[in-house]
Amino acid sequence: EAQVTQNPRYLITVTGKKLTVTCSQNMNHEYMSWYRQDPGLGLRQIYYSMNVEVTDKGDVPEGYKVSRKEKRNFPLILESPSPNQTSLYFCASSVLPLTGEVAPQYFGPGTRLLVL
Amino acid sequence: AQRVTQPEKLLSVFKGAPVELKCNYSYSGSPELFWYVQYSRQRLQLLLRHISRESIKGFTADLNKGETSFHLKKPFAQEEDSAMYYCPLGSYKLIFGSGTRLLVRP
Numbered sequence: 001e002a003q004v005t006q007n008p009r010y011l012i013t014v015t016g017k018k019l020t021v022t023c024s025q026n027m028n029h030e031y032m033s034w035y036r037q038d039p040g041l042g043l044r045q046i047y048y049s050m051n052v053e054v055t056d057k058g059d060v061p062e063g064y065k066v067s068r069k070e071k072r073n074f075p076l077i078l079e080s081p082s083p084n085q086t087s088l089y090f091c092a093s094s095v096l097p098l099t100g101e102v103a104p105q106y107f108g109p110g111t112r113l114l115v116l
Numbered sequence: 117a118q119r120v121t122q123p124e125k126l127l128s129v130f131k132g133a134p135v136e137l138k139c140n141y142s143y144s145g146s147p148e149l150f151w152y153v154q155y156s157r158q159r160l161q162l163l164l165r166h167i168s169r170e171s172i173k174g175f176t177a178d179l180n181k182g183e184t185s186f187h188l189k190k191p192f193a194q195e196e197d198s199a200m201y202y203c204p205l206g207s208y209k210l211i212f213g214s215g216t217r218l219l220v221r222p
Binding site: 004033035040041042043044045048058090092104105106107108109110 | 122125150152158159160161162165202204209210211212213214215
């Protein structure tokens with residue numbers, strides 16, 4: 001089954017304790033992205049990657065890191081989490097659209113993070 | 117600046133009533149617009165994209181470049197349509213609005 005998976009689905013941690021949220025897709029997609037979803041703000045893009053070893057900042061990258069060593073995986077790293085990073089996080093993937101084409105994104109199930 | 121505005125945080129209708137979820141955008145160039153739906157505690161799913169001009173689950177959306185809108189419509193709402201709806205702008209980089217929660221009452 002074609003899908004995007006995230007782990008863990010729920011995480012409670014304390015300020016300053018490094019954590020990693022994994023994201024994996026089995027559709028051979030070039031493009032992967034991380035979003036955070038907050039009430040009243042919709043989804044905001046954190047980082048994205050257009051291929052292996054190619055990553056770039058989205059709209060709210062502060063406090064986050066990513067890596068893209070393999071095509072299928074795109075982990076999100078919080079080196080020193082803070083309470084304002086408490087949120088619902090979604091990973092998404094898609095093919096890289098050719099000029100003039102539209103490529104819908106496939107979303108993971110979400111990771112709910114609470115930073116105390 | 118590229119921006120999406122969904123002016124209604126909550127839209128409540130009765131089952132069988134028509135529904136229109138509003139979406140306005142600001143974009144220089146030819147926009148690519150989508151509608152995504154998020155049912156309770158589930159992942160976002162693609163509902164529609166403007167280039168396909170298809171109808172999914174009875175929903176349709178027409179891109180109006182003059183009014184810079186991409187409103188989502190359904191003639192007869194069903195209870196199972198209750199969900200959060202987003203109309204992001206873009207292609208591989210999606211710009212989201214704040215979304216509209218649709219509540220269909222029995």
